[in-house]
Amino acid sequence: MGKEVKLMKGNEAIAHAAILYGVDGYFGYPITPQSEVLETLEALMPWETTGMVVLQAESEVAAINMVYGGAATGKAVMTSSSSPGVSLKQEGISYIAACELPALIVNVMRGGPGLGTIHPSQADYFQAVKGGGHGDYHLIVLSPKSVQEMADFVGLGFDLAFKYRTPAMILADGVVGQMMEKVVLPEQRKRRTDAEIAEQCPWAATGNKRGRKPNVVTSLEMDSPKMELNNIRFQETYRRIAENEVRYEEYMTEDADYLMVAFGSVARICQKAIEDARAQGIKVGLLRPITLWPFPTKPLEALSKRVKGVLVVELNAGQMIEDVKLAMGNQIPIKHFGRMGGIVPNPSEVLEALKRDFID
Amino acid sequence: MKPENQVAARPRLLNERNMHYCPGCSHGVVHRLVAEVIDEMGLADDTIGVAPVGCAVFAYNYIDVDWIEAAPGRAPAVATATKRLNPSRLVFTYQGDGDLSAIGTAETIHAANRGENITIIFINNGIYGMTGGQMAPTTLEGMKTSTTPYGRRPDLNGFPMKISNILAMLEGTCYVTRQAVHTPASVRKTKAAIRKAFENSMAGKGTSVVEVVSTCSSGWKMTPVAANKWMEENMIPYYPLGDLKNE
Numbered sequence: 001m002g003k004e005v006k007l008m009k010g011n012e013a014i015a016h017a018a019i020l021y022g023v024d025g026y027f028g029y030p031i032t033p034q035s036e037v038l039e040t041l042e043a044l045m046p047w048e049t050t051g052m053v054v055l056q057a058e059s060e061v062a063a064i065n066m067v068y069g070g071a072a073t074g075k076a077v078m079t080s081s082s083s084p085g086v087s088l089k090q091e092g093i094s095y096i097a098a099c100e101l102p103a104l105i106v107n108v109m110r111g112g113p114g115l116g117t118i119h120p121s122q123a124d125y126f127q128a129v130k131g132g133g134h135g136d137y138h139l140i141v142l143s144p145k146s147v148q149e150m151a152d153f154v155g156l157g158f159d160l161a162f163k164y165r166t167p168a169m170i171l172a173d174g175v176v177g178q179m180m181e182k183v184v185l186p187e188q189r190k191r192r193t194d195a196e197i198a199e200q201c202p203w204a205a206t207g208n209k210r211g212r213k214p215n216v217v218t219s220l221e222m223d224s225p226k227m228e229l230n231n232i233r234f235q236e237t238y239r240r241i242a243e244n245e246v247r248y249e250e251y252m253t254e255d256a257d258y259l260m261v262a263f264g265s266v267a268r269i270c271q272k273a274i275e276d277a278r279a280q281g282i283k284v285g286l287l288r289p290i291t292l293w294p295f296p297t298k299p300l301e302a303l304s305k306r307v308k309g310v311l312v313v314e315l316n317a318g319q320m321i322e323d324v325k326l327a328m329g330n331q332i333p334i335k336h337f338g339r340m341g342g343i344v345p346n347p348s349e350v351l352e353a354l355k356r357d358f359i360d
Numbered sequence: 361m362k363p364e365n366q367v368a369a370r371p372r373l374l375n376e377r378n379m380h381y382c383p384g385c386s387h388g389v390v391h392r393l394v395a396e397v398i399d400e401m402g403l404a405d406d407t408i409g410v411a412p413v414g415c416a417v418f419a420y421n422y423i424d425v426d427w428i429e430a431a432p433g434r435a436p437a438v439a440t441a442t443k444r445l446n447p448s449r450l451v452f453t454y455q456g457d458g459d460l461s462a463i464g465t466a467e468t469i470h471a472a473n474r475g476e477n478i479t480i481i482f483i484n485n486g487i488y489g490m491t492g493g494q495m496a497p498t499t500l501e502g503m504k505t506s507t508t509p510y511g512r513r514p515d516l517n518g519f520p521m522k523i524s525n526i527l528a529m530l531e532g533t534c535y536v537t538r539q540a541v542h543t544p545a546s547v548r549k550t551k552a553a554i555r556k557a558f559e560n561s562m563a564g565k566g567t568s569v570v571e572v573v574s575t576c577s578s579g580w581k582m583t584p585v586a587a588n589k590w591m592e593e594n595m596i597p598y599y600p601l602g603d604l605k606n607e
Contacts (some may be wrong), residue, residue: 025445053444058470062437065430065467068436072428073408075445095431205426207408207449211585216420218411218429 003184010150010176014106015040017210018052021190023104024075025053027066029085032118034108034275037080050191060085064082064092064105070194071101072217074197074204076158080106082174083124084115093167096131099201099218100234102161104154104172105139107350108177109315111342119342120174122264122315129293129323136231138238140168140245143263147181149290155186160245162200164237166273171292173315175265175344178354238294247290250297251269252278256285258358259303261324262313265344269315271353272347282359292320299328304328309358313350314338333357371395373404373424375570380418384584386574389541390454390483393551395423397558404597407444407450414456415489416505428494433464434517437476443561450558451467452479457498461523465497466586468523475532477555482524485576486595493579497521500594505579508530520598523549524571527606534566535602540573540596549601565607573599 005068008016014037018026028038038056046052053070057063063079070077081089086107096103106130111121131137140160142153150172157168198206207216221227249267252274253259260270269290287303289296304310309332312321318336325334338354340343370376373395398407402536404454411417413432420427427598430438435453435605460468460482471478483604488494494507500520502511512520528536535557539550550572557568575587582590 023440027441043598053441055440055444057437058466061434062440062467062470063435065437066441068430068434069410069428069441070445071451073442073446075439086420091431092434099414205428207406207446207451208428209405209407209426214420214424214426216427216429218420218427220417 001228003074005184007180008135008147009036009178009180010144010147010172011108011178012040013147013151013185016121016185017151018078019044019046019050020186020188021155021158022050022054022076022189023078023158024191025055025070025077027055027057027061027064027077027079028215029057029062029081031082031085033110033177034080034106039107041274047056052191060088061091064089065092066321067103067293068092068096068101070101071096072099072205074201074206076102076162076192077106078106080108082108082110083112083121086124090133093139094135094137095168095219097139099217100165100215101167101217102165103167104157104161104170105167106172108172110174110175111336111340114254116225117342118174119266120315120344121340121342122173123319123340124171125292125314125316125319128169129295137234137291140164140166140241141169143290143292144170144172144176145264145267145288146176147179147183150176151183151185164340165243166237166241170343181215203265231232242294245252245291245296246294246296248296249288250299251286251288252285252317253285253303255283256306257283257308259307259310260286260313260354261289261300261310263292263320264316266313269345269347270350273350276351277354282354284354295323296325300324300327304332308332310334311354311357312336313345315344318341362505371399373399374422379422381415382578384419384486384575384577384587385415386483389412389547390481390572391419391422393554394481394549396542397554398425400559401555403450405557406448407429409444410439410442410451410453412453412455412459414459416454417482417490419454427568433459433462433465436464436476436478436480436517440471440474443476443478448559452481452558452561453483455483456489457482457484457486457496461497461521462475464521469526469530472527472567472569473530473532477561477564477566477569479561479570481554482569482571483574484599485574485579486518486520487576487579489576489579495591497516497523500598514596522599523545524569524604527569532567533569533605534560534607535568535570537606538571538573538601538604540591540601542591544602573601
């Protein structure tokens with residue numbers, strides 16, 4: 001028998017995937033366009049089945065600090081929010097990174113700045129890939145383009161977060177959170193036992209101190225030479241992540257004269273634009289970063305020697321284009337096409353932008 | 361000394377590190393009581409403390425249990441998840457008045473309102489000690505601090521906040537008490553209160569709050585003896601000792 005195919009929203013897929021992965025705790029707060037994550041979890045009542053804790057916090061600030069408290073005890077914990085709420089979470093995210101704790105944060109982006117709009121955006125790219133809160137740190141940032149990837153990246157995000165002891169983020173745009181698509185959900189995994197957590201996370205403040213010294217989870221180090229050594233260790237972790245965990249997808253790049261670079265739902269709009277371009281005899285390809293951090297610098301560098309021009313398409317004023325330019329240098333023209341404030345372009349607009357910049 | 365002649369000793373869980381607290385500070389006494397009660401209840405290997413930001417940020421250096429150091433004011437949120445995900449453990453926060461009743465007011469009230477099975481140890485000395493003696497929500501009217509150099513004025517700075525009274529009103533709290541550690545008798549009462557609070561947490565009765573009206577001789581710019589006297593004459597009349605709620 002084949003796998004069961006379901007139809008659901010991206011936000012709902014996150015909730016289902018969290019339970020199936022064996023997540024220990026979810027702490028959230030309502031904000032459009034991601035509220036279905038919390039709503040779905042509350043409706044599914046996983047505390048009755050897997051024992052997963054689900055809690056609606058009093059604020060985004062409280063929710064991320066609950067994630068911090070759970071992660072500090074070695075549990076697999078997560079939160080989700082949308083742009084204004086993720087700004088509030090930055091304090092806690094910085095502490096989680098500083099304490100070298102695994103955790104998963106989901107940002108279903110809406111248009112900003114400020115309260116902005118509830119419609120889709122990618123304007124939190126800088127915030128996500130540059131750290132976001134205070135201090136020198138990075139998140140592993142995964143960018144899903146489909147409901148299937150929303151489900152898949154929950155497990156991938158936790159696997160990477162625990163492998164490197166660092167927080168991971170799913171940076172989805174509102175389109176991916178709200179749209180309904182087919183999805184095949186993963187198999188149910190068991191939550192880890194306390195004994196497994198003690199073995200896999202010897203650093204965790206589990207409260208079960210038998211036979212070991214006290215475990216203290218703290219980001220405070222008043223001795224600056226030691227604090228610098230902590231930072232050097234963080235940077236070494238980021239270097240290992242950058243070396244091993246770059247993920248990306250190429251589409252029709254083999255013979256491409258021009259390249260589009262886009263992430264999330266925009267990559268799919270570009271795919272359609274590319275098909276239309278090829279029907280008109282213009283050879284265009286696409287590189288879609290799946291990890292926005294670490295960024296696929298090397299494949300872009302290689303493509304910079306083969307294509308005549310690059311169009312970076314984003315739902316913002318031009319953010320990822322900075323990383324594309326750092327990767328591809330200044331030998332070929334690199335242009336940007338973006339829509340802002342909750343507006344999503346259609347494929348013909350994208351194709352027009354490409355022709356305007358490179359063909360006409 | 362013969363063992364039978366020894367009437368007092370360092371609690372087993374209070375390690376040998378020299379405390380950074382100023383002479384006369386109440387933190388050292390409360391740390392000792394927390395360490396004693398945890399050990400006496402047989403919870404030395406089953407406890408997670410959540411440290412605040414403030415002078416007690418280094419509580420984890422002195423009491424040998426597992427600790428999580430929270431961001432300013434967030435300790436009750438941290439403890440909420442810690443306890444829910446590890447329900448068999450004793451989980452307590454140890455917070456000062458700036459941490460608990462200013463930056464962490466929302467986290468404190470909502471953790472208590474949910475009736476999280478945690479204990480909140482609340483040191484109220486009416487001042488921000490660690491950052492150098494600034495006004496706290498609990499600073500008394502007329503009290504001079506580095507940010508109220510001419511004394512706290514209600515028309516400018518609002519009124520001293522009795523946050524334990526607010527917490528006692530919430531359905532989620534089972535035990536809210538205000539104690540002190542300035543006399544041997546008050547130390548014994550505070551120890552009994554901490555024990556009761558920890559027992560409530562382990563029995564799943566809801567949130568327990570033990571406020572300890574405390575001195576900050578450095579912040580108040582007084583000798584320890586004068587600080588104790590000032591506290592008795594000024595702090596305790598405004599923050600009267602005793603149980604606010606005991607269910």
